[in-house]
Structure formats: structure tokens, C-alpha cells
Amino acid sequence: MEEQFIKPTERSQVTIPKEMREKLQINQNTRLRIYVDGNKVVLEPVSPLDLIFKELEVEAREKGFTREELDEQIATVRERLVKELYGEGQ
Numbered sequence: 255m256e257e258q259f260i261k262p263t264e265r266s267q268v269t270i271p272k273e274m275r276e277k278l279q280i281n282q283n284t285r286l287r288i289y290v291d292g293n294k295v296v297l298e299p300v301s302p303l304d305l306i307f308k309e310l311e312v313e314a315r316e317k318g319f320t321r322e323e324l325d326e327q328i329a330t331v332r333e334r335l336v337k338e339l340y341g342e343g344q
Contacts (some may be wrong), residue, residue: 270297 258271258330280286282331302308314324 255275258274260268260271262268275281280299284316285302285305286297287300288295288297290296311324
């Protein structure tokens with residue numbers, strides 16, 4: 255897909271070209287992440303799962319959990335679920 259040049263509206267809004275929206279499956283219900291990277295504005299779709307993880311991360315941090323503690327808990331739960339779903343031999 256070739257690059258395209260767009261121009262902000264009077265209210266500084268921009269429209270993502272149709273071909274790009276279709277390629278990335280962006281519609282009115284798609285959540286987008288926007289940030290500045292050097293001198294670029296980056297806009298990318300965010301999956302619902304990413305949003306859930308972000309909320310959990312914020313809540314865990316507010317409750318004082320470290321990243322290592324979260325990783326340990328995730329590993330413990332994952333191991334338990336694998337055993338429940340596939341048996342002890344997995």
C-alpha cells in the first residue's frame with residue numbers, strides 16, 4: 255500500500271484513508287492507540303484483550319503488585335488451567 259498525504263481539517267481532525275481502514279479492519283467500534291514516536295504520530299488498532307490487560311496492569315500497580323509478582327501469578331494460573339484442560343501429563 256502506497257503512502258498517502260492527508261491534511262487536517264479546521265478542527266485538526268484527520269481521516270484515515272479507506273484502503274488503510276479496510277486493510278487494518280478499522281471501523282467505528284475499533285479502539286485506537288495514538289502516541290508520538292520522535293517526530294511521528296503513530297496510530298494503531300488495539301485489541302479488546304490488550305485493553306483488558308492494560309486495565310488489569312493499572313489495578314495491580316495501584317494495589318502494590320510488582321511485575322514479577324504478576325508474572326508468577328499468571329504462570330501459576332496458566333499451569334493450573336493446562337492441567338485442568340489437558341490432564342497432569344502436559
